[in-house]
Amino acid sequence: MKSPEKQRSIRPLSIKRPARGGKPYFERNGVIKSLMIAFLIIFLWLIYTSNSAKDIPMPDIASFMQSNTTVTSLAERGRSDLKRFYSLDDEQTDGYLFYKAVSPMSVNEMLIIKAPSADQAADFAEAAMAHLDSQKTVFGSYGTDQMALLNAASVGSKGKYVYYFCGPEADLWYDSFMSLI
Amino acid sequence: MNFSSVLFVFCFLPVILLLYYLIPGKRAKDIILLCASLVFYAFGQPVYMILMLFSMLFNYFMAADLNANPDQAKKTASLVFTIVVNLFILGFFKYYGFLLDSLGGIFRVSISHPELSLPIGLSFYTFRNMSYVIDVYKGKTGPAPNLMVFAVYSTMFPIMTAGPIVRYADIQEQLMHRTVNLSGIGMGLELFIKGLAKKVILADNLALLFAEVSASAERTVLFTWLGLIAYTLEIYLDFSGYSDMAIGLGKMFGFDFAKNFDYPYTSRSVTEFWRRWHISLGSWFRDYVYIPLGGNRVSVPAHVRNILIVWALTGLWHGASWNFVLWGIYYGLLLLFEKYVLDRMPYSLPVWSRRLLTIFAVMIGWVFFSHTGFGDSFRFIGNLFGIGAAGAANGAALYYLKSNLILILLGIVTATPYPQKWYTQLVRRIPYAAVAADIILLIISVAFMVSGSYTPFMYQQF
Structure with a gap:
């Protein structure tokens, strides 16, 4: 416990006026403000250009991705598996494409979800991240090959879309999908 | 990361609490809490953590800047600049699409624009940080003594994700000197479990019922009422459940946050309802918008204008959509009606009928809140009174009523003060039984959490 004298000595301000001869206080603060605003504008511009996506109907995305045989070599999955692996109801989505290897020892998997809004996409992306974490927990102690694929998996959201790409072709799937949206 | 997720309850929270309690020293605890907050935020949206940190640094700097400025005019200019920047960030993520769509609607052109996801908790932390700068400007509080204290706040x-909108002035003392002890953990855990149970046992299952009703093309009167009752209970249990969890977590870390809900569905007027519902938001708009506009100490037309501005903004705060504006204005009009008509009547209705009328008005309000299209809202309201409905009731509606009756009754009872009264009596008489009740509630909640779908908190999207 601090003594009362010490408690009183806490200065309620961290920005101090400069000593004589230094740069005028408010001029210096003006520079800091300008830098902060410049940073904000650059950040928002980067977010705008990198996080937005075109509005492509889900059937178009499905036919585009299904033209890749490495996707269709996996088994197509339905609503029950979406709920089982991601705890998501298909009714909450605006469509999805889900492929997963038949073998439970394989981590190869491709999921694309179109959410009703970009906000919901962020929520779904959280569910996809949770699935990736649970896969890592399952294979962490013995599946060296699986762990390598899981560590290289692409999981995230862009605009209204959520993606989970895991497998030897994950980078290719990711690039194809990104080129489409 | 969601409070009602297995990851949060069984991994994140225990680890952070353990570190927080084992490592001595206030500064070390601050660092742990700050790191935990950053990890928590980064788990969902790592990119937007930069924005959250920017908001924190910017507002900290601006508060210190305007506090140090002796010139009142420059001080005011600094405050205006701070508010503009904060509102610009909020507008960029939340309202620019709405603005473009609205302009497109007016000029009958389609303005395409990419959709950006809303940073989690943006509205909440922006309002929190703005309240700090405004309070420093007004001299209600001094600026934070150092960046660490403000960063923790x-x-x-x-x-972070859904409030309550705690003000710096209210927890300033706790930010400097707080005590953490087992009693705080106990009380915090109790609140957290209650909130979790409200969310995963009741709210999430009521949400399924409302989803069935709103997705149905043909609704009977009974089915529509069932849906509206489900939504009314869901939104309360979801949001008050979240608030309970947030306040409980605060207690575990040595903070006392004021309550955000006070059994709003037992209110006897709409005015009272808004004193009991989302208290931190209502008081924010009262202190930072309504009173600066002149409050009620102005002429009647100016007061009407103030009320409508505040309530349109309250609606807009909830989401960038016209239905939220309509919902806000609906409440503005109800409050004006109560103030200028009902309060001047020579007699008043019995309490039970006032409660009934209030809950009815609130439920109609939820129709506007839950439907983005005006047409859908009015169709739903029409169905409630048989207009355009597929009859009074049918087999499907009766089936839904029977299969959800217990859930609805439990929801209604939970929305009243009685369960808390019973629990308090139990704690007084048989403390061990109260602990057992909490443990049972936690076990049931975990069972629902594991088997249920991923359902984020409703207010997280705002």
Whole structure:
């Protein structure tokens, strides 16, 4: 416990006026403000250009991705598996494409979800991240090959879309999908 | 990360609490809490953590800047600049699409624009940080003594995603000197479990019932009422459940946050309802918008204008959509009606009928809140009274009523003060039984959490 004298000595301000001869206080603060605003504008511009996506109907995305045989070599999955692996109801989505290897020892998997809004996409992306974490927990102690694929998996959201790409072709799937949206 | 997720309850929270309690020293605890908040936030949206940190640094700097400025005019200019920047960030993520769509609607052109996801908790932390700068400007509080103290306040994970909008002035003392002890953990855990149970046992299952009703093309009167009752209970249990969890987490870390809900569905007027519902938001708009506009100490036309501005903004705060504006204005009009008509009547209705009328008005309000299209809202309201409905009731509606009756009754009872009264009596008479009740509630909640779908908190999207 601090003594009362010490408690009183806490200065309620961290920005101090400069000593004589230094740069005028408010001029210096003006520079800091300008830098902060410049940073904000650059950040928002980067977010705008990198996080937005075109509005492509889900059937178009499905036919585009299904033209890749490495996707269709996996088994197509339905609503029950979406709920089982991601705890998501298909009714909450605006469509999805889900492929997963038949073998439970394989981590190869491709999921694309179109959410009703970009906000919901962020929520779904959280569910996809949770699935990736649970896969890592399952294979962490013995599946060296699986762990390598899981560590290289692409999981995230862009605009209204959520993606989970895991497998030897994950980078290719990711690039194809990104080129489409 | 969601409070009602297995990851949060069984991994994140225990690890952070353990570190927080084992490592001595206030500064070390601050660092742990700050790191925990950053990890919590980064788990969902790592990119937007930069924005959250920017908001924290910017507002900290601006508060210190305007506090140090002796010139009142420059001080005011600094405050205006701070508010403009904060509102610009909020507008960029939340309202620019709405603005473009609205302009497109007016000029009958389609303005395409990419959709950006809303940073989690943006509205909440922006309002929290703005309240700090305004309070420093008004002299209600001094600026934070150092960046660490403000960073802990601004990024605090228990109140990050959906409030309550805790003000710096209210927890300033706790930020400097707080006591953490087992009693705080106990009380915090109790609140957290109650909130979790409200969310996963009741709210999430009521949400399924409402989803069935709103997705149905043909609704009977009974089915529509069932849906509206489900939504009314869901939104309360979801949001008050979250608030309980946030306040409980605060207690575990040595903070006392004021309550955000006070059994709003037992209110006897709409005015009272808004004193009991989302208290921190209502008081924010009262102190930072309504009173600066002149409050009620102005002429009647100016007062009407003030009320409508505040309530349109309250609606807009909830989401960038016209239905929220309509919902806000609906409440503005109800409050004006109560003030200028009902309060001047020579007699008043019995309490039970006032309660009934209030809950009815609130439920109609939820129709506007839950439907983005005006047409859908009015169709739903029409169905409630048989207009356009597929009859009074049918087999499907009766089936839904029977299969959800217990859930609805439990929801209604939970929305009243009685369960808390019973629990308090139990704690007084048989403390061990109260602990057992909490443990049972936690076990049931976990069972629902594991088997249920991923359902984020409703107010997280705002």
